[in-house]
Amino acid sequence: MRAHPSRLLFGSTPFGEGQEYLSFQYRFLIVVLIAGALATTVFLLGESTRLNRIDSPHVVSMAAFTVASLLLWGVLRGRPAAVRPVAWLYLGLCQLEYLSALVHVPQDEMRALWFLTNVPGVYLLLGRRTGAVVTALTVVGLAWINPRLSVPYSPNALATLLVGIVYQAIFFHVYSARSISYLQQVHGLNRQLHDLADRDPLTGLLNARAYYAGCEQALAAAACEGRSSTVLFVDLDHFKRINDTRGHAAGDEVLRRVAGCLREQVRHSDWIGRIGGEEFSLLLPRTSTEEALPLAERLRVSLEALQIEIDGQPIPVTASIGVATARPGEHTMASLQQQADEAMYQAKARGRNRVSMLEVKPGTGARVEREAQGTVFTALTPHG
Numbered sequence: 001m002r003a004h005p006s007r008l009l010f011g012s013t014p015f016g017e018g019q020e021y022l023s024f025q026y027r028f029l030i031v032v033l034i035a036g037a038l039a040t041t042v043f044l045l046g047e048s049t050r051l052n053r054i055d056s057p058h059v060v061s062m063a064a065f066t067v068a069s070l071l072l073w074g075v076l077r078g079r080p081a082a083v084r085p086v087a088w089l090y091l092g093l094c095q096l097e098y099l100s101a102l103v104h105v106p107q108d109e110m111r112a113l114w115f116l117t118n119v120p121g122v123y124l125l126l127g128r129r130t131g132a133v134v135t136a137l138t139v140v141g142l143a144w145i146n147p148r149l150s151v152p153y154s155p156n157a158l159a160t161l162l163v164g165i166v167y168q169a170i171f172f173h174v175y176s177a178r179s180i181s182y183l184q185q186v187h188g189l190n191r192q193l194h195d196l197a198d199r200d201p202l203t204g205l206l207n208a209r210a211y212y213a214g215c216e217q218a219l220a221a222a223a224c225e226g227r228s229s230t231v232l233f234v235d236l237d238h239f240k241r242i243n244d245t246r247g248h249a250a251g252d253e254v255l256r257r258v259a260g261c262l263r264e265q266v267r268h269s270d271w272i273g274r275i276g277g278e279e280f281s282l283l284l285p286r287t288s289t290e291e292a293l294p295l296a297e298r299l300r301v302s303l304e305a306l307q308i309e310i311d312g313q314p315i316p317v318t319a320s321i322g323v324a325t326a327r328p329g330e331h332t333m334a335s336l337q338q339q340a341d342e343a344m345y346q347a348k349a350r351g352r353n354r355v356s357m358l359e360v361k362p363g364t365g366a367r368v369e370r371e372a373q374g375t376v377f378t379a380l381t382p383h384g
């Protein structure tokens with residue numbers, strides 16, 4: 001597969017969530033470093049072909065500037081965290097280079113304009129406060145050095161230059177404030193969109209698509225560490241009756257309360273999703289069957305103990321829970337969920353409000369089923 005040409009310039013640099021502005025600064029600085037090196041190279045080529053005349057101290061300064069810019073590019077490439085220190089170094093380098101032009105190339109009337117080019121870069125890379133300080137220092141510095149130059153600027157030319165620098169500073173002050181707040185808004189809206197796309201609006205849990213996508217990765221990560229993971233498939237019993245006898249709104253309230261109860265009892269690292277009407281699935285990464293079964297039983301008891309009252313009338317809730325465990329590399333999320341599904345149907349078939357576990361022995365395909373009674377688990381149909 002061919003690499004995208006932009007990788008030559010920027011490398012394959014990873015950016016975390018919420019790093020849009022850093023990613024912009026990183027790319028901006030790389031382009032600025034290369035553009036700076038190219039600009040001085042053009043001047044050096046002009047000098048070597050006698051198209052323009054530059055005094056020798058400034059030729060040395062431009063050559064050093066070109067090499068230093070390329071070195072800074074090499075340092076920055078692939079390291080977005082280095083944007084600030086590299087930007088500071090580059091700012092110092094630019095100021096020295098412009099100063100050298102001011103002193104050593106008096107025949108170039110336009111040379112002081114280079115100081116204008118720093119203002120946008122400082123605002124965008126080092127922030128508004130640094131931008132204001134650098135602008136003030138540049139204005140004072142130019143006013144101080146002008147009478148000391150071998151060919152000074154006229155008062156009119158100097159005033160135009162200084163007012164131009166201040167005007168540009170004000171412009172970029174406002175621009176950087178607005179662009180950052182705009183990016184923050186876009187980031188917030190992006191998060192909301194992600195939430196809308198990933199969450200079930202009724203319960204706030206992950207929807208089936210987001211749940212399975214996250215679980216697939218969590219399962220693979222646990223397998224890489226040689227750890228098992230377990231799925232608990234929770235299906236409410238006779239939920240249709242609640243809808244039929246107490247109304248759909250009451251059914252919705254039950255689903256919200258069940259989701260809250262499940263969420264409260266699992267670890268932060270566990271995955272939980274609403275994958276169907278009254279169906280919830282939990283993936284417990286790095287968790288064996290022996291660790292998961294007592295939790296499944298605890299969840300069943302908690303759901304049974306939920307006290308849901310609507311219009312003063314209690315609504316009893318129970319759930320059937322299917323348990324299936326994947327040893328490292330043994331299952332995809334789809335096949336593990338399928339096994340938990342089968343285990344849940346066993347729990348339904350045996351009378352509901354219970355936990356059932358199904359294990360399929362690798363190689364032989366032999367099935368071992370277990371069921372909880374209280375917190376004791378008994379093997380039901382071991383064979384193989």
Ligand SMILES: Nc1nc2c(ncn2[C@@H]2O[C@H](COP(=O)(O)OP(=O)(O)OP(=O)(O)O)[C@@H](O)[C@H]2O)c(=O)[nH]1
Nearest residue numbers: 235236237238239240241243248249251252277278
């Ligand atoms: N209130 C409400 N009901 C829903 C929602 N999504 C699905 N349902 C209902 O959930 C019910 C599921 O019924 P069934 O699949 O027959 O399951 P059950 O009644 O729980 O029976 P068993 O699973 O066999 O114990 C259906 O009546 C659906 O209309 C929802 O978002 N809100």
